[in-house]
Amino acid sequence: MTTTLDFEQMLRGAALRVTRPRVAVLSAVHALSHADTEAIIGVARQDLPKVSHQAVYDSLNALAAAGLVRRIQPPGSVARYEARVGDNHHHVVCRSCGRIADVDCAVGHAPCLTASDDAGFTIDEAEVIYWGYCFDCSPEGKT
Amino acid sequence: MTTTLDFEQMLRGAALRVTRPRVAVLSAVHALSHADTEAIIGVARQDLPKVSHQAVYDSLNALAAAGLVRRIQPPGSVARYEARVGDNHHHVVCRSCGRIADVDCAVGHAPCLTASDDAGFTIDEAEVIYWGYCFDCSPEGKT
DNA sequence: TCCATTTTTTGGAATGAGTCAAGAATATGG
DNA sequence: CCATATTCTTGACTCATTCCAAAAAATGGA
Ligand SMILES: [Mn+2]
Ligand SMILES: [Mn+2]
Ligand SMILES: [Zn+2]
Ligand SMILES: [Zn+2]
Numbered sequence: 001m002t003t004t005l006d007f008e009q010m011l012r013g014a015a016l017r018v019t020r021p022r023v024a025v026l027s028a029v030h031a032l033s034h035a036d037t038e039a040i041i042g043v044a045r046q047d048l049p050k051v052s053h054q055a056v057y058d059s060l061n062a063l064a065a066a067g068l069v070r071r072i073q074p075p076g077s078v079a080r081y082e083a084r085v086g087d088n089h090h091h092v093v094c095r096s097c098g099r100i101a102d103v104d105c106a107v108g109h110a111p112c113l114t115a116s117d118d119a120g121f122t123i124d125e126a127e128v129i130y131w132g133y134c135f136d137c138s139p140e141g142k143t
Numbered sequence: 144m145t146t147t148l149d150f151e152q153m154l155r156g157a158a159l160r161v162t163r164p165r166v167a168v169l170s171a172v173h174a175l176s177h178a179d180t181e182a183i184i185g186v187a188r189q190d191l192p193k194v195s196h197q198a199v200y201d202s203l204n205a206l207a208a209a210g211l212v213r214r215i216q217p218p219g220s221v222a223r224y225e226a227r228v229g230d231n232h233h234h235v236v237c238r239s240c241g242r243i244a245d246v247d248c249a250v251g252h253a254p255c256l257t258a259s260d261d262a263g264f265t266i267d268e269a270e271v272i273y274w275g276y277c278f279d280c281s282p283e284g285k286t
Numbered sequence: 287t288c289c290a291t292t293t294t295t296t297g298g299a300a301t302g303a304g305t306c307a308a309g310a311a312t313a314t315g316g
Numbered sequence: 317c318c319a320t321a322t323t324c325t326t327g328a329c330t331c332a333t334t335c336c337a338a339a340a341a342a343t344g345g346a
Contacts, residue, residue: 017313019323037303055324057304062323073218075270078303092264101262115273119244121235123275130258132266160342162294180332198295200333205294221332 002030014066024048025059029069030083034091034100037079074100074129088112092130096137103130145173157209167191168202172212173226177234177243180222217243217272231255235273239280246273 007026008018016022021044028043029035035043041056060081063069070085074093080100088110090103105112105128113126132138150169154161164187171186172178178186184199203224206212213228217236223243231253233246248255248271256269275281 017322019313021324050325052325054305054326058323075214075216075218090258092258092262092266094264101264103258103262104260106259111273113271113273115233115235115246116249117247118273118275119235119246120278121237121244121273121275122281123235123273125274127272127274128256129270129272130254130256130261130264130266131268131270132261132264135263138265160293162342164295193296195296197297197334201294 002027010068014068016062016066016068019059020048021051021055022059022062024051025056026063026068026083029060029063029081032081034072034080034082036077037081040081072100088125090128090130092132094134094137095131096133099134099137101134103128145170153211157211159205159209159211162202163191164194164198165202165205167194168199169206169211169226172203172206172224175224177215177223177225179220180224183224215243217241231268233271233273235275237277237280238274239276242277242280244277246271 004023004027007023007030010026011018011022024044024047025040027047028040031043032039037053037056037060040060041051041053044051044056060069060071060079064071064081067085069081069083071079071081072091073079074091077093077098084102088105088108090105092101092103093099110125111123113128115121115123115126147166147170150166150173151161153169154165159165167187167190168183170190171183174186175182180196180199180203183203184194184196187194187199203212203214203222207214207224210228212224212226214222214224215234216222217234220236220241227245230251231248233248235244235246236242253268254266256271258264258266258269
């Protein structure tokens with residue numbers, strides 16, 4: 001398990017000031033999986049009851065910009081954050097309940113796909129979202 | 144070019160009632176490319192000056208649900224709509240100016256990618272968004 | 287063509303994720 | 317411990333989108 005000291009070191013390693021909101025937010029993102037801001041606020045407030053929602057938004061932006069957390073924004077969902085960074089993995093989203101699961105990337109680094117015609121763009125990332133139904137929501141799962 | 148009658152037939156073919164807002168919105172989506180709702184309202188009001196924004200939202204939802212238009216929601220952008228449907232094509236988005244261009248799908252039908260591990264989901268679509276910089280925003284383009 | 291029924295549109299209010307801004311608090315390096 | 321820059325708090329605010337109830341329009345049949 002990761003300790004407060006580890007999170008402080010991660011922040012210093014990213015040249016970010018170590019503040020209690022940032023430690024609490026980074027810890028919350030590590031404790032959760034693909035959580036939205038509201039859930040992160042809730043968990044962060046277990047450690048730091050009075051932290052403002054604005055401080056959480058600011059922290060998440062700083063952490064995401066520094067690459068300590070990853071922000072994903074599946075269409076139709078609010079922003080979500082995860083601690084698994086740097087492996088260019090993808091996601092599968094349930095059309096019914098919104099559940100999100102990780103899908104490993106066969107390549108492991110970006111961009112993992114090449115566009116047939118790049119329309120003059122310089123492409124540095126290929127983001128893949130798989131859509132479907134989770135086990136509970138699929139016809140078979142719904143016994 | 145596509146005429147009003149064609150749009151009416153498209154609506155009937157999709158079992159949708161033919162209303163002036165829907166015809167105007169469908170026509171506007173055909174006239175534009177990856178347009179957001181505001182732009183569509185503007186063009187629809189050239190034909191139908193008093194159409195409410197709510198009618199446009201409702202029409203877009205009905206058209207998208209019927210498969211007559213496609214809704215794309217790149218992270219960080221409002222919803223956008225296009226008339227090119229059914230070919231499972233993808234998009235490249237400029238990180239700097241938000242410009243969107245089409246990228247043909249080599250497969251042409253969904254799902255065009257297979258997940259290494261589907262986490263128990265029944266996957267029916269793989270949505271790909273290529274991220275990068277358009278010619279104007281790329282270092283080379285910015286002479 | 288007129289009616290009855292159902293669906294859609296209107297006009298306005300509400301929602302909610304996220305941002306802005308000014309002053310108070312805090313982290314950091316010396 | 318101080319000076320300074322950064323961050324946090326508080327509260328207002330934005331803006332895309334949705335909700336709602338009453339009015340209007342589309343449709344299929346008489
Ligand atoms: Mn993930
Ligand atoms: Mn397109
Ligand atoms: Zn599900
Ligand atoms: Zn650009």
